[in-house]
Amino acid sequence: MAGHSKWANIKRQKAVVDAKRGKTFTQLSRAIIVAARNGIPDPAGNFQLRTAIEKAKAAGIPNDNIERAIAKGAGTFNDNSILEEIRYEGYGPGGVAILIEALTDNRNRTAADLRVSLSKNGGNLGETGCVSWMFTQKGVCILENVVSEEQLLEISLEAGAQSYEITDDIIEIFTEIANLENLSQTFKKAGLTIIDVELRWIPDNYIEITDNAHAKSLLKLIDILEKLDDVQNVTANFEMSDSLMELSII
Numbered sequence: 001m002a003g004h005s006k007w008a009n010i011k012r013q014k015a016v017v018d019a020k021r022g023k024t025f026t027q028l029s030r031a032i033i034v035a036a037r038n039g040i041p042d043p044a045g046n047f048q049l050r051t052a053i054e055k056a057k058a059a060g061i062p063n064d065n066i067e068r069a070i071a072k073g074a075g076t077f078n079d080n081s082i083l084e085e086i087r088y089e090g091y092g093p094g095g096v097a098i099l100i101e102a103l104t105d106n107r108n109r110t111a112a113d114l115r116v117s118l119s120k121n122g123g124n125l126g127e128t129g130c131v132s133w134m135f136t137q138k139g140v141c142i143l144e145n146v147v148s149e150e151q152l153l154e155i156s157l158e159a160g161a162q163s164y165e166i167t168d169d170i171i172e173i174f175t176e177i178a179n180l181e182n183l184s185q186t187f188k189k190a191g192l193t194i195i196d197v198e199l200r201w202i203p204d205n206y207i208e209i210t211d212n213a214h215a216k217s218l219l220k221l222i223d224i225l226e227k228l229d230d231v232q233n234v235t236a237n238f239e240m241s242d243s244l245m246e247l248s249i250i
Helices: 006-018 025-038 047-058 063-074 107-119 149-158 177-189 212-226 242-248
Strands: 084-091 097-104 135-144 163-167 170-175 193-203 231-236
Touching: 025 047, 025 063, 025 097, 025 231, 047 063, 047 193, 084 107, 097 107, 107 212, 135 177, 149 163, 149 170, 149 177, 170 177, 177 193, 193 231, 212 231, 212 242
Parallel strands: none
Antiparallel strands: 084 097, 097 231, 135 170, 135 193, 163 170
16 A cells, blocks of 8 residues: 555654654653553553553653653542543645644643644644544554565564555554554564554545645644644645655744
8 A cells, every 4th residue: 555654754854854853751651641541551461551651761751750651541640630532633724634633631722722723824623524534544563674575574464464665774564453563573573673663544645735835834734733732643644745845844
């Protein structure tokens, strides 16, 4: 399935130019809280929690903060805040479809912040379901330094992978959500280097952006949305050339 990595490539390029790479401490801590709440508060038996902790450590979050986030999720550290996972949907400039995943203790505040951010930057917040039908969620294992593509394909097929894409030295393997843990564990046992494991919304179709002003407005909107503390992830169904990306990143 071609096109899986287009949005991921946009995100990676933005990160290189932006200097602001990855999630904020608040976003990563909230991901740990929800993962611990949704399963057991032990990373050994909770794949979602284990993945969230690995990302937090990679971002430099202190162990004390990580342990406190786990305790909040397990209910043994009470700060009177209850986080809920909400997916918001809307449109950006040019009718680009946008999915926004949030963790919030106040859905009214989050919706208001998103509505203002979108409306001030050429977009609008829509109703639930207005664009999600344009996306499919998949599990993704991101690998690097794979020596043998033939070996990778053999392991991937045995582990239930559906497809893969190669960009420079990065290889992304796609699978059903329920098979993501099995896929990542299989790669680890084979000694392959995993740099990230994630769930990703993949657009079924893309809107090609060729105008510099249009590209700037879209990337500005994405940046503004991602900087909101309640927002965990933003996905959109547009693509643009590398040269236009470099000219347009704010």
